[in-house]
Amino acid sequence: QLIAHCLAKGQQALVLIPEIGLTPQTLARFTERFGSGIAVLHSGLNDTERYAAWEAARTGAASIVVGTRSAIFSSLLRPGLIIVDEEHDGSFKQQDGFRYSARDLAVKRGQLEGATVVLGSATPALETLHNALQGRYGHHRLTRRAGAGELPALRAIDVRREALQGGLSEALRDAIASTLQAGQQVLLFLNRRGYAPALQCHDCGWIAQCTACDTRMTVHRRQRRLRCHHCSANVRLPQACPACHSTRLLTNGLGTEQTEDVLRSTFGAWPIHRVDSDSMQGKGAMQALVAKVQQGAPCILLGTQMLTKGHHFPGVNLVAVIDADALLFSADFRGEERMAQLLTQVAGRSGRAGDAGQVLVQTHYPDHPLMQAMLTESYAEQARRLLQVRQEHGMPPHGRLILLRTDSPATETGEQFLGAVRQQTEPGLPPGCRLIGPLPSPLQRRANKFRNQLLAMAPDVRRALQLARLLVHCAEQHPARQGLNWSIDVDPLDLG
Template sequence: MLTALIAIPCPMDHPFTYLWPFAADVKPGTRVKVPFGNSTRIGLVVSVKEEDLTEEQVADLKLRSALEVLDEDAIWDEDSWKTWTWMANYYCYPIGDALGRLLPPTLRKGEAIPRDNLENLRDFSGAVTYTPGDTSNVVTPSQKKLIELVRSAESGMTRPEMEAAGASGRVIDTLIRTGALLASRQTETALALTEEQQAVFDGIGAQLDRFGAHLIDGVTGSGKTEVYIRLIEKILETDRQVLYLVPEINLTPQTCARLEARFGDDVAVMHSALKESDRLNAWARARNGTSRIVMGTRSALFTPMPRLGMIIIDEEHDSSYKQDSYLHYHARDVAMYLGRQRNVPVVLGSATPCAETLRNVMAGRITRHRMLHRATGTSMPKLRVIDAKSMPHPDGITRMAMTAIKETLERGEQAMVYLPRRGFAHVLFCNECGWASDCPHCSARMTLHRAKGKLICHHCEHTRKAPQVCPNCSAAVVGLGAGTERAEALLVEAFGEDRVVRFDTDSLSTPKLLQAALARVRSNDPLVIIGTQMISKGHDFPNVTLTVVTGTDSALFSAEHRAPERVIQQITQVAGRSGRAKEGRVLVQTSQPFHPVLVQLLAEGYHPTLEGMVQRYEEMCLPPVLHSACITVEDRDGRTLERTLQSVVDEIDHDELLGPFPAPMERKAGFSRFQVIIVTNNRATRHKLALQMRHALKLRAPKLHAVIDIDPQG
């Protein structure tokens, strides 16, 4: 009698056994419909085997039959499937939930896998130019108006330009579909490689037929992307596929434009901001092998690619590669395991490699390739500290920085201001009675968003109208601290609205808005770019010659031991946006100019500073030297939660199980939160303790919500 183990999306740690009335050669990773409780679910086959079961045993075990096999073949190849099951186990996550989350939403519901549809190809980069074609079917006034607008443009218009002029996406799509607008992509010829680029290309290019972990450790502007492209060309010559990961959605237009200019329709894009139909079409094209390059954020890692030949992880240090909800996987680490399983090279790239990667380089597990000079021949920008202690700057930017920005604009160049806080003010405060805009649901303050007239909690999204006077004593309230909205207001007042563009998730909430903002910057007109971490990585803005870094002081005094590491990464990355085509400079605005981390960074640079931090991690036996896990448990009753956790920790009674402690944010969205920390020099011990905690909590308090974070980043 055949039985099958089926992974079903649910919070159970194990797959479920079903009778298998189908052929025995169904491969793991095939979708199947099964009865589950009083409903049916879509699961994934883990294994099929012959068992010697009697009818009585079947009845005793209450085994039910699988209902339907949905796929002709497994979703993924065998080695990828092994990687996903390893991932669920390593990150201590229920296997059914873990594997189910890897599928596109429509496939989770049991719908058929679509065939790739070349007619649905989209302009993901926003760099495609459109010119008038066959206009015989143009009938509506809005269509005619757009055709005339495009015709008036000497060399055509891009989609962001048409949308900025007021054209709706529906009208544009209709004209493209009917042939009234014809698309043409800019092509890019291969650039001559510098000596450093050539050496890196030769070094990695000689090892593309097998697994190997490589780090391209190159300064900002050293031309890492061109090396990636040359390596991709070499992989495509053997008709294999490439997975290219970037940390954030806002980096996809620029990277996609480069790839499309060299490889055309071979490129498919995968990220959460795309329409589901576009994502599903890209997924199907990759699975069928039609698209040989898949570029996207961390979730693109799970795209089925039957002829995978190389994995590229750009900005490998970036914390965005770590999923911060549900399955807390790290895309870089899972990609390394996938590369080993599929015997393909994994290429990491960064100007600021993280401590884990540096330690792997030192241990010989990763081969480092250095690029110490910029590809354009320009020198790295000079860093200078602005001591802001004695300079009033309620709007986030000192007078000295404003003067430097003014001089930059007068030269026809662009300036960039990095401020890692959204909103207008961090908090509203009453000087009379001490009232502050605390969130009623979180251990946090609500941020003032003046343009919306609202206070918003950035942790639970609770929103309320911003008061004009103190709710307690009716005195005046003031906004303390500056976010990007407040700094933008200062810059607009000083230089005019047409000279300022803001990059944060409030102002650029859709791909359309992002592409329009990038188009403004790439026009090379004099501009001030004010933004959060959206501007700190990956972008190539050749006319930016001044960067102002502010708002990083608080992280220097964080209780989290790796916060200073992220500070030096942020400063180095933001500084790298300046001076790519002509000489640039960087102003670090701080009230702590003599902090040892900043002093060493400015005097010696990023790598010696990071190496000193790694040495301290080793001396103090701190992660990532030791292996850690953080178990966060939440409930509305904080006292009962703490007692329950304490009893579980006491029951397990292990020296490497620490806590419980209140979480850094003790209350969030109305729930009290406590944490138990595991720190050990043995991964197996960490795994055992994490599972013991989860099982004990399920027995004692099954309704408690517990999240296990393996290798926490903060």
């Protein structure tokens, strides 16, 4: 309705979505409602397609522009409305190269161009919610689901002492069978692609490590490869241990490939679709799958976060989180927020067409406070509690973070550079600001570069900007020798 009102005034609307995979269904909905005059911008286009869409936006030939984060820079002849769908999603933040937040730029662009900005989400980021509660943003609450859908019932499955098959408990396997036999669809969420996150020798304890990163290689059994999910290095899956030559190699942990094998052996009579970045390759792969699933025939969807981002599967009646414990323990201060958002978004795939549906969450820690909050509180209640905790510790949105990071062939080079920057910066720190570090990044070695970081904290935006300028000025005074590169990130989402 807002878009229709915008177009009626002869203005253009810009709609940002978090993933390329959502483009086809969004475009289909808009075409059905508004007809032609819609341009699409994302990284999957070739140069000719991108230029045509850019020109359509710039000349006003396109009344609606739909795109991923980079579309925020598209030139509009008559901007009137900017919508950021799923505004909480981390993909709106460009975290390398030219760093920016498309959500924050949308707010600023709306201010500069006099356009209305709508930030939409069932699980708004704490920064956005804080601005709304403080009266900086208008706050519109949608208290009912779209259409006839009802909110699903959430239940935890205690998997302690359970015999798991591919990560699936007996209770979950029974629920899957009942749902399929009732002619309905099942969505299983496991945020770990590959077959297993580690390969280990049973005789000597050797573990397959990436030679370029401080991390283990992931087993991809379909391709018979070991892959690093950080630097993309890959090697052939060994037949024997390179240390002791034993052939007794074990896989540790769980991935979507492993669970898929169990599902096919147990529920082979029904279609099973694995949805992750390994299986959904090729232009139109996700679009074809969504169209097939939306036909409504009973099936099982197994996937990673790709399944949680706005896709509409009206036939899904059962949603299950296979390994909720992987979300419980995070060293990042945003971990609790991300867990609440992710589980709420996953649960939102169930019961979208009438029946309430059910959501089952497998965990070894059913009594953990975060798990209890997820089962008994709404996202709004959890968010308000987390905001209170952030305020007590001076963390965003009640404070600002700045991350100065170095990448260098030797860790000492980065430590010395950041140490010198800190020493030069400290005498001129704005009041209330402080520095932490230099410290090694949690994942210190990545792609044969050692990463170190200096974390800066400021109580408000004004002093954060002063501090950022000071850090850049001081960093520029020190030559980046021996292959060192440095970068600064204001409001970083990734501290790893």
